Amino acid sequence: MSNVEDAKQSAMNSPLELAPDSWAPGNGPDPLIQHNGGRIGASVSRVDGGPKVRGAAPFAAEFALDDMVYAALVFSTIAKGRIATLDTTVAEAAPGVVLVMTHRNAPRMRPMPLFGTSEKAAGADSLPIMQDDRVRWNGQAVAVVLAETREQADHAASMIRVTYETEPATTSFEQAKANGTETAHLFGHDVHIEIGDAEAALAAAHVSVDATYRTPYQNHNAIEPHATTVAWHSDELVMHDASQLVGHQAWSLAHIFGIEEEQVRVTAPYVGGAFGGKGLWSHQVLAAAAAKLADRPVRLALSREGVYRLVGGRARTEQRVAIGAGADGRFDAIIHTGTAVSGRDKAAPEAFAFPTQSSYAAGSFQIDVQLAYQDMVTNTTMRAPGEAVGSFAIESAVDEVAVALGMDPIELRIRNEPDNDPITGRPFSSRHLVEAWRAGAERFGWAKRNPTPGTVRDGEWLVGMGCAAATHLYVRQPGGAARITLTSDGNVTVDVAAHDAGMGTATAQGQVIAERLGLEPEQVSFRFADSRMPGLVAALGSSQTVTVGAAVAAAQRVLVAELLKLVGHDSPLAGLTTEQVGVLDGGLAKLDEPARHESYTSILAGAGRDEIAVEASAPPPVEMMNWSMHSYGAMFCEVRVNGVTGETRVSRFLGSMDCGRVLNPKTATSQFRGGIIMGLGLALTEQTHFDERKGRIMNPSLAEYHLPVHMDVPEIDVIWTGIPDPHTPMGARGIGELSITGTGAAIANAIFNATGKRIRDLPITPDKLM
Amino acid sequence: MVTKDFSIRINGTAVGPPADPRVSLLDLLRETLQLHGTKKGCDQGACGACTVLADGERIVSCLALAVQYVGRNVVTIEGLAGDDELHPLQRAFIEHDGFQCGYCTPGQICSAVGMAAEARRGVPSHVTPDLTVGEVELTHDELRERMSGNLCRCGAHNGIVAAIAETCAGERK
Numbered sequence A: 001m002s003n004v005e006d007a008k009q010s011a012m013n014s015p016l017e018l019a020p021d022s023w024a025p026g027n028g029p030d031p032l033i034q035h036n037g038g039r040i041g042a043s044v045s046r047v048d049g050g051p052k053v054r055g056a057a058p059f060a061a062e063f064a065l066d067d068m069v070y071a072a073l074v075f076s077t078i079a080k081g082r083i084a085t086l087d088t089t090v091a092e093a094a095p096g097v098v099l100v101m102t103h104r105n106a107p108r109m110r111p112m113p114l115f116g117t118s119e120k121a122a123g124a125d126s127l128p129i130m131q132d133d134r135v136r137w138n139g140q141a142v143a144v145v146l147a148e149t150r151e152q153a154d155h156a157a158s159m160i161r162v163t164y165e166t167e168p169a170t171t172s173f174e175q176a177k178a179n180g181t182e183t184a185h186l187f188g189h190d191v192h193i194e195i196g197d198a199e200a201a202l203a204a205a206h207v208s209v210d211a212t213y214r215t216p217y218q219n220h221n222a223i224e225p226h227a228t229t230v231a232w233h234s235d236e237l238v239m240h241d242a243s244q245l246v247g248h249q250a251w252s253l254a255h256i257f258g259i260e261e262e263q264v265r266v267t268a269p270y271v272g273g274a275f276g277g278k279g280l281w282s283h284q285v286l287a288a289a290a291a292k293l294a295d296r297p298v299r300l301a302l303s304r305e306g307v308y309r310l311v312g313g314r315a316r317t318e319q320r321v322a323i324g325a326g327a328d329g330r331f332d333a334i335i336h337t338g339t340a341v342s343g344r345d346k347a348a349p350e351a352f353a354f355p356t357q358s359s360y361a362a363g364s365f366q367i368d369v370q371l372a373y374q375d376m377v378t379n380t381t382m383r384a385p386g387e388a389v390g391s392f393a394i395e396s397a398v399d400e401v402a403v404a405l406g407m408d409p410i411e412l413r414i415r416n417e418p419d420n421d422p423i424t425g426r427p428f429s430s431r432h433l434v435e436a437w438r439a440g441a442e443r444f445g446w447a448k449r450n451p452t453p454g455t456v457r458d459g460e461w462l463v464g465m466g467c468a469a470a471t472h473l474y475v476r477q478p479g480g481a482a483r484i485t486l487t488s489d490g491n492v493t494v495d496v497a498a499h500d501a502g503m504g505t506a507t508a509q510g511q512v513i514a515e516r517l518g519l520e521p522e523q524v525s526f527r528f529a530d531s532r533m534p535g536l537v538a539a540l541g542s543s544q545t546v547t548v549g550a551a552v553a554a555a556q557r558v559l560v561a562e563l564l565k566l567v568g569h570d571s572p573l574a575g576l577t578t579e580q581v582g583v584l585d586g587g588l589a590k591l592d593e594p595a596r597h598e599s600y601t602s603i604l605a606g607a608g609r610d611e612i613a614v615e616a617s618a619p620p621p622v623e624m625m626n627w628s629m630h631s632y633g634a635m636f637c638e639v640r641v642n643g644v645t646g647e648t649r650v651s652r653f654l655g656s657m658d659c660g661r662v663l664n665p666k667t668a669t670s671q672f673r674g675g676i677i678m679g680l681g682l683a684l685t686e687q688t689h690f691d692e693r694k695g696r697i698m699n700p701s702l703a704e705y706h707l708p709v710h711m712d713v714p715e716i717d718v719i720w721t722g723i724p725d726p727h728t729p730m731g732a733r734g735i736g737e738l739s740i741t742g743t744g745a746a747i748a749n750a751i752f753n754a755t756g757k758r759i760r761d762l763p764i765t766p767d768k769l770m
Numbered sequence B: 001m002v003t004k005d006f007s008i009r010i011n012g013t014a015v016g017p018p019a020d021p022r023v024s025l026l027d028l029l030r031e032t033l034q035l036h037g038t039k040k041g042c043d044q045g046a047c048g049a050c051t052v053l054a055d056g057e058r059i060v061s062c063l064a065l066a067v068q069y070v071g072r073n074v075v076t077i078e079g080l081a082g083d084d085e086l087h088p089l090q091r092a093f094i095e096h097d098g099f100q101c102g103y104c105t106p107g108q109i110c111s112a113v114g115m116a117a118e119a120r121r122g123v124p125s126h127v128t129p130d131l132t133v134g135e136v137e138l139t140h141d142e143l144r145e146r147m148s149g150n151l152c153r154c155g156a157h158n159g160i161v162a163a164i165a166e167t168c169a170g171e172r173k
Helices: A003-013 A049-054 A089-093 A150-158 A173-179 A198-204 A246-257 A282-294 A304-310 A387-405 A409-415 A433-444 A505-517 A544-566 A600-606 A665-684 A743-755 B025-032 B088-095 B105-121 B140-146 B157-172
Strands: A069-075 A081-087 A097-101 A141-147 A161-166 A192-195 A207-215 A227-233 A236-241 A264-267 A298-301 A317-325 A331-342 A365-373 A461-473 A481-487 A492-496 A524-528 A581-584 A587-590 A593-599 A611-617 A630-642 A648-658 A716-720 B008-010 B013-015 B051-054 B057-060 B073-075
Touching: A049 B088, A049 B105, A069 A150, A069 A282, A069 A304, A081 A141, A089 A097, A089 A150, A097 A150, A097 A282, A141 A150, A141 A282, A150 B025, A173 A331, A173 A365, A198 A207, A198 A317, A198 A331, A198 A365, A207 A331, A207 A387, A227 A282, A236 A246, A236 A282, A246 A264, A246 A282, A282 A298, A282 A304, A317 A387, A331 A387, A387 A409, A387 A461, A387 A665, A387 A743, A409 A433, A409 A461, A433 A461, A433 A630, A433 A648, A433 A716, A461 A648, A461 A743, A481 A544, A481 A600, A492 A505, A492 A544, A505 A524, A505 A544, A544 A581, A544 A587, A544 A600, A544 A611, A587 A600, A593 A600, A630 A743, A648 A665, A648 A743, A665 A716, A665 A743, A665 B157, B051 B105, B057 B105, B088 B105, B088 B157, B105 B140, B105 B157, B140 B157
Parallel strands: A069 A298, A236 A264, A331 A365, A492 A524, A648 A716, B008 B073
Antiparallel strands: A069 A141, A081 A161, A097 A141, A192 A365, A207 A317, A227 A236, A227 A298, A317 A331, A461 A630, A481 A492, A481 A611, A581 A587, A587 A593, A630 A648, B008 B013, B051 B057, B051 B073
């Protein structure tokens, strides 16, 4: 298991009455939670803003190496079979071509270690990469051309001729289901839960809804296409990559090429959006292999089409949600079952029932996620995997119950608010969703909503309001570690192999580190995204902030202990223990006697030291075993649907979040808006079209895959409860994925309120509303 | 004897055209000149990440062959601020958090500069109510409509629009 998976698994497996939350000393809340008015919670602009707006921030395809060659790829055009003929002679003779790599001459490599199968495994799949003549999906790379220029490489790739012997492939959902499905396995368990007899309770319920919801294939479409610049220095591999898991990736590449982990270095200083899609895929392996074969550095920048061919997205789902409720609105039964498409031999099931497992109290539950295998590029995590599309289904269904009962949908949700986790029985670490609902309803003007569908009209536009709950699991990864280097000028550098693909990691951590060490933010340098740094911290599961935060807290404790060893006999701190001191104004002070203070610079000077460096690992994420931990949100939407064309415009949106303490309101707001806007695309426009006859993606392009554009995005309002979670570092929980959950349903529910039409099949395009 | 100048002026510097006529303006910038501020998001004119200013007009440099720009003045994100450290729009993007990952950002900024000039010239858009008024006021809808060719996946749209609205309003006063 990877560390994320591992952490989640241990959270699912362990009994309640285990260890106390052990990441903080004395097992109390993080003392930083009590620091108000400091750096934490300040609305600070991004620390990397200058380089980004000047275009001076180096992304993966922008490392220029001497003697570097350019790679171009040829993609298979069948879904399954073998390469019959492969003619590379014309391409090899073309101007500027250095070599053509195919399965005939590629270096021998192990398959990628599948993410989740060991601590550091990073592979999106574990299929052989250019090791045989087999074709396993439509779009698989079958040849790599290296040439002196990009134009020469692209041209030569166009002259490679491939013929195939095709074999029957499973490329339709219906066929895949008919072949037989398997129960999804997540966090060490089959995704199958039964509590009571939900079918019987449903049948006996006062009201019931029972419907099928469908969500399509989607792609991440980070604006930076995947790219990598690689070089071998004898038997050491350096890769500058667009990656959200450099530590995992370095180990995995070492495994693939049969070298030691220390012989691989992966960096990702700037990543142009990731969203779950920038893990280890075949193109990085191919680039490294080709560089080895040519003995020259290689830049492999995928075309936009190449991203669709080689990097999977979100899987298609078909979900049944059935809810039975009493006349008072209390749920007697919740059933959330269905099937998600899956590539073969892959790591990330689209476990859509996840939000249902913690959102509502009910008398009985039936939860089941089946996987149907298709021959296609393997699907992967995409922002809030499971929860983004699962929340569309469950939160639409709850709205349908409210309609059936004639009850306000917010009041219905609050009536079914669980006291404890409805599946595990664990207490919630901190759940203030009801406050979020109340505050959001007030701010949005929910009371003005006309509950009768299709009755509010503005010219040819039908206007409606909808709402839905958001939820996302709290995760802290067990691999968190940090190195703090304090220099005699009083500045610190903190190194963690974490990532910032736009989330604001460096900015928020700089604030936290300054507060944790009693420094000004200008005195803090946070370095990240280099596999040679401490920590195994993937940018997954909205978990980086607390993972890094706990690691820095651990390193800070070691630093204090080391500094106390250095203080002189005449120091105000002489004789004090780590328990007696805290940080204050660029130094240490006795907790109950702050006048006994010595600055870091004074301590180091007194000891004759230029610097002191410490490294520490965070304790395991025991808090996840003890509590049911999630971030929450109450999402509000107003839509205008054109009565003639069926066009939907989102005119207002509010996210009222309950996500623990917000460390930086400015960057957090951007994260929330970003998730909501991706949810707007999920609801209304986004779909990867998959040809079920040939297994080929038909719209591998930003012209035909419709992302929300400026004109589609209204001013988005975001508020939060701001209540710190007493069981997490800094009182914070994850926020990166939270706001895409619930958004799809809020929009669909608003469309129902506007038009009276219940659309259960995403995206809600105009044809479905005409 | 008359010699013809075959150079492209890029941020004020004369640059020779590429020997290979297939080279796009975008690839000339990124691969030959190491001006990486202009980004490649799709290489087919669909995302706007590669937007630069050619004689003051915004173009997608991925759909422009470099040799077509001989004798033209091209300004990229690296040349936008001139001698100043940052262009006012660049400062506004930081202040309003008009980006997250920063990859679409140079294109958004260059596009906004060209867009504001179009509005001043009276170039109408799909949402312009009156085609005869001359200079177009950059309302919220005008601004969003005119910037819709620049995609952002992180969802920084609100910040981008706020930054442009603030800066362009400032220019008009």
